Amino acid sequence: xxxxxxxxxxxxxxxxxxxxxxxxxxxxxxxxxxxxxxxxxxxxxxxxxxxxxxxxxxxxxxxxxxxxxxxxxxxxxxxxxxxxxxxxxxxxxxxxxxxxxxxxxxxxxxxxxxxxxxxxxxxxxxxxxxxxxxxxxxxxxxxxxxxxxxxxxxxxxxxxxxxxxxxxxxxxxxxxxxx
Numbered sequence: 001x002x003x004x005x006x007x008x009x010x011x012x013x014x015x016x017x018x019x020x021x022x023x024x025x026x027x028x029x030x031x032x033x034x035x036x037x038x039x040x041x042x043x044x045x046x047x048x049x050x051x052x053x054x055x056x057x058x059x060x061x062x063x064x065x066x067x068x069x070x071x072x073x074x075x076x077x078x079x080x081x082x083x084x085x086x087x088x089x090x091x092x093x094x095x096x097x098x099x100x101x102x103x104x105x106x107x108x109x110x111x112x113x114x115x116x117x118x119x120x121x122x123x124x125x126x127x128x129x130x131x132x133x134x135x136x137x138x139x140x141x142x143x144x145x146x147x148x149x150x151x152x153x154x155x156x157x158x159x160x161x162x163x164x165x166x167x168x169x170x171x172x173x174x175x176x177x178x179x
Contacts (some may be wrong), residue, residue: 009060085114
């Protein structure tokens, strides 16, 4: 599955969309392609279309950010880098562990939840970290919007691509051919 980076009209990162959605936006003339991928798609009429890798919206979209990143399992996993907070391994299936268990008054919020593998979550069970001598190796905190977006871009592996695109966009159009 090929992903496409969507930049706002000012070249700021907005989102990542599937290649099918990127082609729909292109056909509707809502975006301009900045870079194509090496992959192609053949249509029913025998045409070959290159799949976009980076697209930029033609019209600027004002993004209204909330004051806080909304709490969800996915956002906890992104914040913790998809690693278990206790053993720091990348295992396939991660869960969200309440540092102070809910049965003991712990709340479901960023400051009390961390990513945990099933083995560590099961071992800790319904106990506090001091009772089991299992302490999270990461701090549970409420991420800011900018920090969260930067982390998400890094995890998608497109941070270098966006840096290249931003540096390219800063070059004025009226530069002489020879410098």
